[in-house]
Amino acid sequence: MDIKTLVLALALGNLSLCAALFFFEYERKKSFAMSTWALAKQCQAIAWCLLYLRGVVPDFLSILLGNSLLFAGMALDAGALWQAAGKSGWRRRLLPALGVALALFALCYLFEVAPLLRSAGGSLIVAGFFLSGVAALSLQWREASMLRRFLAVAMGVLSLLIAARGVLAAFVPEFDAERMQLAGFGALYLMMLTNAFGYLLLSREKLGGELARLEVVDPATGVPNRRGFYQALAPWMALARRPGLPTALVVLNLDDFKRVNDSYGHPVGDAVLKSVVDVCRQQLRDSDLMGRLGGAEFAIQLPRTSLADALMVAERIRAAVAALPVKTEKAVLSLTASMGVTTIRAEDSTVALFKRADEALQAAKEAGRNRVMAAPESAALDL
Template sequence: MLALGVGNIAFALLMAGYMRGAENSPALGYWMWGRLAIGLAQLCWWIAPQFEMRLVEGLSACVWLGGVALEVGANCLFFGFTRWRRSLYLLTLPGWVTVGYAVATGASRLQLTELISFIIALSVFGAAVVLLRPREAPLLQRIIGVNNILFALAIWAWLGFEGGSPGPGLTSMIALAYLASYLLMIVNGFGFLLLCKQKDDELMRRLATIDGLTGMLNRRAFFERAEGARMLALRLRKPIALLMLDIDHFKQLNDSFGHACGDEALRVFAGVARGVLREHDVIGRLGGEEFALALPGTTLDGALDAAERLRLAVTALPVIGDAPGYRMTVSIGVVVIGGGEELTAALARADHALYAAKTSGRNRVEAGAPMLKRA
């Protein structure tokens, strides 16, 4: 019990150190305070009989259960559950009442240990169900869930043997219960830290590749993804089309109605574009109101049809709420990337086609000039 208490406190300190250099995570904060509460409760539980402090045993038992509840809350926060606080309070309160009643009626230390172990095993088993329920759960999450189940089974097996006479079987069950407790502390402690790190890494990856306003690829990520699509099309000897498009009169929209209205127009356009395009099409925001699209497996005629569908979908949009009288339209330039043509060269041709569409009256689609053949 002393080793478990010291270990859990060490985990709490480790998490506190990690949180100082990581993105603020409420789930990790709940987990840290839960671990600290469990560790302190275990230390007090170990110290109490040395000084015959019966009241300390009861208080440490309640703190122990509270720490477990905080860990369950951390899981709920991490996985995005809503309205979990009230349910957690309703589930924790009976445990506190039961422990208080046991202390008041003179339950022995062994009986208190069994009661706390049973309640904790129930909580841990419930957390395992949550962790293992999603079919697409990552391996690390499944390892933690399986470890929780093994802990609960080991505790219940020990409780089943506890009422029997002393012997090798009971000794083995006690050893198994403590081993399961160590594994719960180590696997769940490091596992939750790694889960939080994975989530932080995914957030950083998203911030590095996704435009925060529209949810599309940013300029760098678009060039990387489009270049990959170009190389694949070249290997498969499939066509790939490239579109450059621009929201018409966007500067006037910003100047007349403010940047907030312009931002709303960009978000609305992004939603329309995602609804019109195919899942494997690549779309990115190059900057301002300028966007680029790569359409793998698409000929020039197919790309012109896709561009026209997008143009019509944008034209059919209702008036932006804060910009009365403004109707959004787009101008689009379309080319097919030639065999061996660099992405930047194809973008330049698409940009010239876009310029032709804008100088010809806007709200139109123009095909770009074919790639110049090398002498």
């Protein structure tokens, strides 16, 4: 395969990718990262088309404009990876770097710098932008998925090959310049494939992770939902069979919460629940876990906490909720909470544990609400 064919393959590959991206998530608004990446591919597609037409169109279009669009596409490509990594400040760094790169290349073209030197500079610019994308992929390396690690390594190696090709072709005469150029374009072709499939797979991986998170997290409050809380509770149920400090469970219900939804609407109700969760968390340790069971009912897991200590924590939470003024557009609301407290026993199942905590909660409501009640410590106390 000669260089002209590789350039054509790069042009057609990016054009087909642009067409696919046009219909990707067509019914929904694309994320800013995906839109940036789509724009990057459009710039690269036009650039490779112009470079392929070198000799047919004027040089200032095929060389100057073509390479300028190519650099812009590479910079936006890296920017999309930084945006996907949650670093929205990439424009403050990459766009000035792109401006410098364009100015330097334009000066080299206008002053008719030797083609090999100009090509070496272009290779270093392209490799530099690709390495910026590699840096984005390498963030939080220990927590990164195997896919992200592979893409970082593969793109890093290909970037170094692209840079080495330009430098060796320009400054080492004994190297065959044509073969080095062919190797460089081959690396660019592999980079296009790796980047295209990699970015789409990363987007799919991120979406899958978000869907998995939503299965165990309550979207309104940000705490685990019933399923997520039960999953987190399971290991502590097993540990209850071993000697040591018990794990306590608090079931919390907001008193008369239905009137908030009925009077002010569900958006206000969700805001109130979020405020209550925030104030409860302020009374908890990092090791404690709060989850939403449904409606206005929550559960709090207190590892290595006796019943007496759990009652103290629950009382602090009750007082904090009662003292919390929740501001809405229409009024300032005051809420109270009733709580049932128990500890996990060796013979407990999840059903038995929550049944006992719910019975304590009902006792608190029947006693007048806005109070904390404990379940009996053991069955022997009921005899």
